[in-house]
Amino acid sequence: MSQRNEAAGQPGPRLMPLPEEQWDARTRELLAFAPHDPGNRVPNIFTTLVRHPDLYERFLPFGGQLLLKGRLPEELRELLILRTAWNTGARYEWGRHVPLARAAGVTDADIDRVTEGPDTPGWTDLQRHLIRAADELNREATMSDATWEALAEHFGDAELIEIAMLVGQYHMLAFFLNATGVELDPGFDTRRL
Template structure:
């Protein structure tokens, strides 16, 4: 990492900071704090806000978890965020994404009708446009709106935006010293 990780216990152990560490530990259970947490915990208030937002995106969304994880994995590929890929590729498979779909994402072949469903291609096109161009073309946005509820469209949008933030943070600070490492399919 390009700066040292924050300590696993608050440097300033006020009741507020202790509560923040506890909330983050609770979300990570049964795992300990991860390197991303320790990078963020240089500012406990920012880490707390991050934890709440990303926890809601991951755990309170009605969008298909498999589609969300494929989008997150594609963001990792587009932004060169190896740590993000390594963390989320197994989650995509666990959520029900096929190995073929995940392999297509890893190869950047997100238009393959043979490997991807129509919904997957649509979500990945949205993810690609939002990540690379920021603006999603009207025709694609209308297709997404016709297929998904307004809530799901918002959840897809915040998932893509949120995980672009994550990938940019991971890469800029080289969290886990993963920059430049090869992204591989999970076993």
């Protein structure tokens, strides 16, 4: 992962977050619904994405559905997001989701294992299949029959759809974050990357 980021050679953001003094009435309205960090700070992902207000307005409900109202247990959702962040070299995504993963019950040992892959000892069978699904979706844009069937033993149709959509959505976010160079917000780190 670090080789990918180093190869990009970006010294800083290609697009800066939109400064508050440039927020018009619509921007203020859109950002009012964004999750805020302590101190009421709006995270860089949102203040950068809002430079395209129409896209931002459509993105937030979709992303929120997957993150806050999805059917997957929080712990499993965060494992999928972290593996996607690892696979795509998305430092921002990783840095923001490690604390969310911990809050959802993901252990530091599991976070370390995310960086090593599905065949690393210590995973449950379900966790192994989910990490493998994230890897296959990243590489092949699909899941193998074996992975699909293994997950289908644990999940119904809606959850299987959500797994693919979750990985795809965080893959898309990684493209945006990496291409624009969104910087990680204060108080978050990427030490494991």
